[in-house]
Amino acid sequence: MSIGPIEGDNNNRKNTWMAFTNIDSQQTYFKILYLGATGAGKTENLQAIRRATYLHGEVPPIVSPFFFEFLPLRLDPVENFFLHVHLFTCSPLAVRDSTVQETLYRGVDGIVFIMDSRLSAVEDTLNIYESFELQAPQLGISLQEIPCVIQYNKRDDATALPLDVLQKELNPHGYPHFEASALHHRGVKETLTGITKQLFLRVKA
């Protein structure tokens, strides 16, 4: 199997979709950003993931400075490759400090957009994503190139909009999407697996 072109020093990472892979030791590292409006369910996703059974080895606590969270994980090996997944969460509009932005966005391999399914959240979600689309190129992120998935969270809520309405309003680019209720741990694993699979396929290509 041929695994993607970047080997060696982590400083060589491009700020696009290309994951860091060490072929000799068969380790692949993915940096995945969970982006979403405040209250969409990013922390709930991470908490559900921490309690999950599909992780490999010990799971550290979530590191949570003021504007973002960080959770480094090991997933079960795929095709003999050890998958290290570094999850970050942030609400794009909340992070204004350029040093924090640099830390968060540098070397990002994939993005999970966490979207609150409720009618009351749609306007906030649109604002967040429209401003992130504008901001992304300045952060070195090409939304045309980088793998992205959407998670429609809070599907359990009585005011959650139907899926076809959300798709029409919030997914003009046709990103893969997952329905979830992070509070009840539903759809969380599927979302993480969905983005990780896309990244692994790219590394293999």
Ligand SMILES: Nc1nc2c(ncn2[C@@H]2O[C@H](COP(=O)(O)OP(=O)(O)O)[C@@H](O)[C@H]2O)c(=O)[nH]1
């Ligand atoms: N009903 C419901 N509430 C949720 C769900 N996911 C998150 N929440 C709640 O929504 C609030 C905000 O979630 P949180 O994960 O802190 O949002 P964050 O700001 O994106 O990190 C919390 O009270 C969560 O318990 C869900 O799937 N269903």
Ligand SMILES: [Mg+2]
């Ligand atoms: Mg949070």
